[in-house]
Amino acid sequence: MAMMAPLLKYGVFGDEASLVVAFLIGIGFGFFLERAGFGSARKLVSQFYLNDLAVFKVMFTAIVTAMLGVTYLGWLGWLDLSLVYLVPTYLMPQVVGGLILGVGFVVGGYCPGTSVAATATGRVDGLIYVLGIFAGMFAFAELYPLLKGFYLSGSGEAMTLPGTFGLPYGVVVFAVVLMAVGGFYGAGLLEKKFAAAGE
Amino acid sequence: MPGWISRLTLNQKLAGAALLLGAAALFASPYPGSKVTLDAKELSLIVASEADHVEAPELAAWIIEGRGDYRLVDLRTPAEFDRYHIPTAQNIPMSVLTDAGLGRQETLVLYSEGGIHSAQAWMLLRAQGYTAVYMLKGGLDEWNDQVVFPVIADNPTPEQRARDERLRSIAVFFGGQPRSAAATAGAAAASVAAPAAMPAAPKVVAPPSASGAAKPAAKKKKEGC
Secondary structure, three states: OOOOEOOOOOOOOOHHHHHHHHHHHHHHHHHHHHHOOOOOHHHHHOOOOOOOOHHHHHHHHHHHHHHHHHHHHHHHOOEOHHHOOOOOOOHHHHHHHHHHHHHHHHHHOOOHHHHHHHHHOOOHHHHHHHHHHHHHHHHHHHHHHHHHHHHOOOOOOOOOHHHHHOOOHHHHHHHHHHHHHHHHHHHHHHHHHHHHHHO | OOHHHHHOOHHHHHHHHHHHHHHHHHHOOOOOOOOOOOOHHHHHHHHHOOOOEEOHHHHHHHHHHOOOOOEEEEOOOHHHHHHOOOOOOEEOOHHHHHHOOOOOOOOEEEEOOOOHHHHHHHHHHHHOOOOOEEEEOOHHHHHHHHHHOOEEOOOOOHHHHHHHHHHHHHHHHOOOOOEEHHHHHHOOHHHHHHHHHOOOOOOOOOOHHHHOOOOOOOOOOOOOO
């Protein structure tokens, strides 16, 4: 049989080797974050001033690229999509968690991945942000008994857009691509409009 | 290349490519349909090589070790499940098996009273593309005979004694006790009577993955960004 993905699920490498793979992917992720300028809090927060939406564009591009890749690899039969792990959905807790992360992003100027990349290049604000992440994790772990009820509220099933809206998979793919291209066009307009205001 | 394409910026070309691929994706479902092909040759080889099942003592060892990388599925009715089940097992009656949302990547160990239902469920799941399905050989019957109420020798040789001690400690762990060979030799009824005297399921802490989501806890997912 031809090599099938997910490689780990098909036993191409084992759990131990997967840590090496994860390490290499993580290094690559950090490298490209830094190369995109995302090791700098100034670059990151400028998206909230709407004068540089590079973060939005890069992240949405990554989503579209991965989505198209997964779709076509699945269609070709090289990737068994049913074996790909889906994060369980706890809708309300995840909405609240996303908002908290967003507030932290605006206040601290980083998100978790970029703060590590910033720390690796010796930025002190990145280092402080990472320490803040660990403080938050510690506080969360200590408060877990109190938070557990809310943290696990919801079905815990993995929700997907095609499943939730009852749409064919391809329709969702196309809609997301349209959203992305429309978003990039809109982002370009916003950048032009707010470039002067940001000076 | 027509002039208008070469006048586009790289970003515009890439956006155009994404749009084309996105539009084509309308006709390219990545999921296989509900019809499945059953590789009879492959399945028969698996069955012949006995790679389709787990033996009762092996499963007992997994439970004692607290392994969390598989899901133990009890295929019997909820009433039967309530009366007795193997510790850490999860009740998914045969009738709702295919709607239970089991992950195709999960390692599943199926058991039923004897071996028939689990063998049927095994075939059903394999046909639907579940790749890591195993059944408990001999079902609960063999579980009782070999793990909960194992037969030990009456006048053990030194080698047998060590083996019997191990069997005894495993049996006690699961709330049972060994039977002597003499007592069982005459009365085949002993194993029939055993379920009536089934021990209360011991408190074995289920590995987190056994009850929770579709994934061993060891494999945490990291969000992007």
